[in-house]
Amino acid sequence: MLSLSFSTFRDRWRLFAGAIVAVALGVALVQSSLLVMVSTDRAPVPPGASGRVREQIREGYAGAATLLGMTVMLSVFLTVFIVGSTFAFTVAQRRRDLALLRLVGGGRGQLVLLLLAEALLLGLAGTALGAAAGVPATWAQARLLIALGFLPDGFAPVLWDSGAAVASACVGIAVSLAGVLAASRRAAKVRPLDALRDTGASARVMTPMRWLSGVSGLALTVLMVALAQSAELLGAMMLALGISITGGVALSALSPLVVPLAGRALGVALRRSTLGEIAQANLRDGVRRSASTAAPLIVLVALLVGLAGTLGSLALMSGEEQRRLVRGDLVVESPGAAAERIAAVPGVAAASPEVTVPISVTARHHEEGRSWRRTHYSGIVAVDPPAYRRAHKVRLLAGSFDRLRGRTIALGPGMAAEGVRVGSTVTARVGGHAVRLKVVAAFVPTLENYSETFLVPRDVVPAPVRAGGEAQTVVRVAPGTEPAQVRERVRAAGLGRARTVAQWADARTAEQQRGNLGILAVLMGMAGGYAVVAVINAVVIAGTERRAEFAAARVAGMSRPQVVRAALVESWAVTAIGLVLGCAVAGGALSGMLAASLRGAGRPLVAVPWTLLAAVTVGAFAVTGATSVWTTFSATRPRPVTLLTTRE
Amino acid sequence: MTQLSGPPPARSAAFPIAAELRDVSRVHGSGSAMVRALDGVSLAFPAGSWTAVMGPSGSGKSTLLHCAAGLERVTGGQVFLAGQEITGAPDAVLTRLRRKKIGFVFQSFNLMGSLTAEQNVALPLKLAGVRVPRGDVRAVLEAVGLGDRLRHRPRELSGGQQQRVAIARAMVTRPAVLFADEPTGALDSASARTVLSLLRRMVDEEGQAIAMVTHDPAAAARADTVVFLSDGRLVDRLDRPTAAQVAERLARLEAAPC
Ligand SMILES: Nc1ncnc2c1ncn2[C@@H]1O[C@H](COP(=O)(O)OP(=O)(O)OP(=O)(O)O)[C@@H](O)[C@H]1O
Ligand SMILES: [Mg+2]
Numbered sequence: 044m045l046s047l048s049f050s051t052f053r054d055r056w057r058l059f060a061g062a063i064v065a066v067a068l069g070v071a072l073v074q075s076s077l078l079v080m081v082s083t084d085r086a087p088v089p090p091g092a093s094g095r096v097r098e099q100i101r102e103g104y105a106g107a108a109t110l111l112g113m114t115v116m117l118s119v120f121l122t123v124f125i126v127g128s129t130f131a132f133t134v135a136q137r138r139r140d141l142a143l144l145r146l147v148g149g150g151r152g153q154l155v156l157l158l159l160a161e162a163l164l165l166g167l168a169g170t171a172l173g174a175a176a177g178v179p180a181t182w183a184q185a186r187l188l189i190a191l192g193f194l195p196d197g198f199a200p201v202l203w204d205s206g207a208a209v210a211s212a213c214v215g216i217a218v219s220l221a222g223v224l225a226a227s228r229r230a231a232k233v234r235p236l237d238a239l240r241d242t243g244a245s246a247r248v249m250t251p252m253r254w255l256s257g258v259s260g261l262a263l264t265v266l267m268v269a270l271a272q273s274a275e276l277l278g279a280m281m282l283a284l285g286i287s288i289t290g291g292v293a294l295s296a297l298s299p300l301v302v303p304l305a306g307r308a309l310g311v312a313l314r315r316s317t318l319g320e321i322a323q324a325n326l327r328d329g330v331r332r333s334a335s336t337a338a339p340l341i342v343l344v345a346l347l348v349g350l351a352g353t354l355g356s357l358a359l360m361s362g363e364e365q366r367r368l369v370r371g372d373l374v375v376e377s378p379g380a381a382a383e384r385i386a387a388v389p390g391v392a393a394a395s396p397e398v399t400v401p402i403s404v405t406a407r408h409h410e411e412g413r414s415w416r417r418t419h420y421s422g423i424v425a426v427d428p429p430a431y432r433r434a435h436k437v438r439l440l441a442g443s444f445d446r447l448r449g450r451t452i453a454l455g456p457g458m459a460a461e462g463v464r465v466g467s468t469v470t471a472r473v474g475g476h477a478v479r480l481k482v483v484a485a486f487v488p489t490l491e492n493y494s495e496t497f498l499v500p501r502d503v504v505p506a507p508v509r510a511g512g513e514a515q516t517v518v519r520v521a522p523g524t525e526p527a528q529v530r531e532r533v534r535a536a537g538l539g540r541a542r543t544v545a546q547w548a549d550a551r552t553a554e555q556q557r558g559n560l561g562i563l564a565v566l567m568g569m570a571g572g573y574a575v576v577a578v579i580n581a582v583v584i585a586g587t588e589r590r591a592e593f594a595a596a597r598v599a600g601m602s603r604p605q606v607v608r609a610a611l612v613e614s615w616a617v618t619a620i621g622l623v624l625g626c627a628v629a630g631g632a633l634s635g636m637l638a639a640s641l642r643g644a645g646r647p648l649v650a651v652p653w654t655l656l657a658a659v660t661v662g663a664f665a666v667t668g669a670t671s672v673w674t675t676f677s678a679t680r681p682r683p684v685t686l687l688t689t690r691e
Numbered sequence: 692m693t694q695l696s697g698p699p700p701a702r703s704a705a706f707p708i709a710a711e712l713r714d715v716s717r718v719h720g721s722g723s724a725m726v727r728a729l730d731g732v733s734l735a736f737p738a739g740s741w742t743a744v745m746g747p748s749g750s751g752k753s754t755l756l757h758c759a760a761g762l763e764r765v766t767g768g769q770v771f772l773a774g775q776e777i778t779g780a781p782d783a784v785l786t787r788l789r790r791k792k793i794g795f796v797f798q799s800f801n802l803m804g805s806l807t808a809e810q811n812v813a814l815p816l817k818l819a820g821v822r823v824p825r826g827d828v829r830a831v832l833e834a835v836g837l838g839d840r841l842r843h844r845p846r847e848l849s850g851g852q853q854q855r856v857a858i859a860r861a862m863v864t865r866p867a868v869l870f871a872d873e874p875t876g877a878l879d880s881a882s883a884r885t886v887l888s889l890l891r892r893m894v895d896e897e898g899q900a901i902a903m904v905t906h907d908p909a910a911a912a913r914a915d916t917v918v919f920l921s922d923g924r925l926v927d928r929l930d931r932p933t934a935a936q937v938a939e940r941l942a943r944l945e946a947a948p949c
Contacts, residue, residue, distance in 0.1 A: 047806070047814075054805035140803055146762075147815040147860065148790030151782065235789070236762045239753070239797060239872065 061580025066169025271635025344625025377539025
């Protein structure tokens with residue numbers, strides 16, 4: 044059986060090439076992710092680092108581990124998907140061969156074994172390639188995580204670990220075998236009679252499983268879009284993520300129905316020319332082929348545009364929120380030492396200096412019956428409570444902001460969900476002294492990721508310590524004075540950089556966006572890589588499958604360039620359909636964000652990632668176009684007669 | 692019956708009747724779309740005998756062959772293969788029969804495209820888990836005149852050569868009965884003669900049974916018996932036929948008003 048698998052494999056390597064690349068990618072990514080994790084484990088924190096640096100490194104490692112975990116899961120899922128669709132394709136194509144095997148005495152189990160053995164060969168080939176690619180991948184991944192700020196500069200990953208190599212090889216083979224399962228079940232259903240009769244069963248693309256997942260996914264998506272119209276912001280955001288995923292999966296499962304339907308709409312434009320007419324007819328006829336090209340594009344665009352748009356909109360809204368929380372005209376960023384002098388600048392009616400101070404706070408956290416102590420270093424701000432109250436809209440979950448004086452502390456928006464109790468006592472270490480502070484208030488959380496963790500009255504922190512921090516001062520300008528004048532005076536006095544509240548909020552938004560987009564770029568770049576493999580795979584398989592058809596077209600009088608052009612028009616039409624359907628899903632995802640922002644802010648705050656969309660569009664057309672031209676050219680290289688007379 | 696598994700392989704002559712249909716009918720579709728492809732057909736394929744099945748297009752010849760081989764379920768009647776009733780047999784039983792007792796040759800699509808001639812011939816035995824001596828495979832391929840084409844893939848062989856590889860495959864397992872559906876349909880007359888001579892030899896030397904569908908009176912004349920089908924019914928029979936007799940009966944059948 045293995046020798047049979049081997050000869051099939053050798054004969055049809057072109058069909059399996061995409062799946063091998065996918066497995067290799069998966070193995071390389073699993074291996075590199077494991078190695079980076081192993082490295083963070085082995086070289087935890089540089090000796091002699093301050094508490095604050097340690098906290099940052101540890102948080103970076105935690106972030107990196109999350110990202111790596113998601114990377115591994117996504118790549119395993121996508122590899123199974125690609126291997127699965129490749130085998131589904133080859134089983135449909137090899138129906139006659141499989142039936143012939145049954146006819147000469149092959150049992151159902153043997154057919155399943157045959158496909159499993161093929162998958163094993165594929166897995167071994169992919170694993171070997173992936174293990175080799177794993178070394179540069181580890182290096183590249185470490186550089187990327189350093190660039191994103193998750194890993195400290197100078198972090199050097201170990202490049203080889205036998206445990207990681209074994210684990211990733213197991214993943215590679217398991218993934219290939221998992222991918223073949225559905226196809227092998229379908230192969231076992233091939234009847235010996237199918238070798239003699241060309242029964243219609245092979246033409247069935249919409250399997251019951253496909254109907255089930257497509258229709259239920261679509262129903263779920265429609266439900267979620269409806270719910271999102273009246274959900275509050277965080278709900279709308281979760282729904283938007285859900286819609287992007289289920290909508291993309293549903294439409295790609297239903298693509299054998301949806302793509303020809305969309306093709307009919309496109310047909311009006313295509314039918315003007317003869318080649319267009321042929322392309323449109325093929326679009327209707329080659330359902331399996333066009334669907335498998337469109338499906339990965341639908342999923343990719345839905346995920347990419349849906350997620351980027353959702354996170355972008357969230358950042359816009361959090362900028363809006365910051366703008367509304369601050370009551371002032373200018374925000375000045377300066378060293379802590381300069382902050383106190385801003386109030387004295389002519390034209391300043393009120394100033395609220397807020398200094399991020401280098402102290403630590405050790406607090407007791409409670410959650411689900413457990414409790415533990417943790418020391419925090421970042422986001423601790425010293426404020427002048429009365430000035431702060433005038434300069435901000437103070438929204439509290441519990442406690443009273445008026446009691447924030449003397450030896451007290453308030454939980455900032457960044458601590459709202461961490462389980463520290465109002466009324467408890469925390470220990471602050473300020474310049475070498477321990478101070479016990481009573482928690483008197485807790486802020487409502489904001490949409491921001493990196494908000495203030497604690498607010499302390501400034502008397503708690505001695506002036507020299509405050510002077511070493513970074514300050515942000517909210518300034519209200521005296522009536523009759525132009526904010527621009529004050530800005531100029533602040534700058535002239537060398538106190539710091541003054542911006543309007545709007546500018547400051549926008550900068551904070553941009554900061555948030557950068558963090559989000561960095562993570563998104565890693566995950567989506569990877570998904571995009573897989574989508575490219577899947578699309579090329581589909582186009583190549585379809586092209587090889589159609590050699591006889593191309594030959595017939597040429598015998599009927601089409602020139603080779605005309606055949607190539609007709610195929611190109613067809614695959615571009617499929618690409619356009621995939622992109623449009625993906626955008627429809629993303630639109631559904633963002634509609635909830637739109638509704639939430641209209642209700643919350645009174646104006647539409649939706650960030651449509653136009654540049655990303657344009658890049659994906661151009662990239663998709665380039666990739667499908669180039670692949671289609673290449674495969675059609677190589678499929679039409681032999682003279683048509685030789686193709687029409689061979690039979691297998 | 693215990694002859695189905697394990698060595699020594701039962702000689703085909705162990706069953707005087709290799710395959711038999713008793714009052715078999717096969718109906719496709721229902722209601723107004725109902726087609727009676729076979730209608731109460733009783734027919735035996737004795738060992739050491741070659742039966743040709745003829746009739747107009749759509750008369751049910753292929754259906755008869757498929758039913759006799761257990762590839763298609765019958766709507767009514769009984770089917771026997773190598774002494775065993777297979778009318779409602781499960782897939783595993785039919786699979787085992789296909790390995791040892793049945794061979795197939797058809798007009799085209801006979802071979803696995805990715806395998807060489809040699810591998811194609813050895814395939815049924817390998818699937819049955821029997822070790823195949825390479826010498827046996829070679830001898831059989833030499834017997835059909837393809838000793839120099841062992842390593843060729845089907846696409847590197849002519850239609851007649853492909854057909855001979857398929858016959859070699861059927862010869863190597865020594866099946867009790869060989870089913871052939873228009874085996875010479877796509878061949879020129881010289882290749883057709885070669886193929887028919889090979890079939891004749893299987894019957895005469897190995898005592899195997901052959902059931903062959905054909906449209907060619909000259910091919911049918913090589914058989915021991917010719918039966919004629921029309922609208923799913925057996926309508927005529929000729930023993931020791933000549934090509935002229937066959938052609939004449941066929942012409943009469945095709946001219947008859949339905
Ligand atoms: N799967 C099917 N569904 C419906 N009708 C069928 C099916 N298979 C065969 N038939 C019908 O059964 C009848 C007999 O078909 P069969 O293939 O046995 O004819 P044949 O004698 O082999 O014809 P030919 O010489 O053209 O090969 C035909 O009328 C055909 O239309
Ligand atoms: Mg027929």
